[in-house]
Amino acid sequence: MATTAAGSVTRADLADAVHREIGLSRTESAQLVEQVLDRISDALIAGGNIKISSFGSFVLRSKGLRVGRNPKTGVEVPIEPRTVLTFRPSQLLREAINK
Template sequence: MPVAGTLTRADLAESLHREVGLSRADAARLVEQILTHMCEALSKGENVKISGFGSFILRDKGERVGRNPKTGVEVPIAPRRVLTFRASQMMRDRIVAGS
């Protein structure tokens, strides 16, 4: 796993290959299946909670008025659904301990 930078699907699959002993192909397939399952749940409007890691939460934002910072002109912003991530307390504690 990289010390700094971005963790990728390939990194996750490689970690499964090394630590669990799955073949590289099976590890990559498992990572894809998990991510696909999470995406499908979110697209159906379900939140995704991974204990000890965090929650992916869908939130509906109402219509509001925004302002173009360059011109100052007010512009309506359409209602939309946004995805937020909230880290679990265990994850927050690990992040603070690691810094």
């Protein structure tokens, strides 16, 4: 799969890879990629986690109220509770990256 100049893989890159590897039309490939990404997004929005075997897990974490500091002025400000999305690569992906 080709990547852009910055090294990122785009939706268009994914759709093109599906088109080449599976042989679906470009339109069908783009729709398939959109459906997969929509399913992942919907599960995360609903508060679920995503686990893709041999790839990794997308996990939602709740962060509580904490105190932050403006680095310029040193003034303390409260940082509101929020939910953050983290990615944990599988052991197989970690090993492949570190080869």
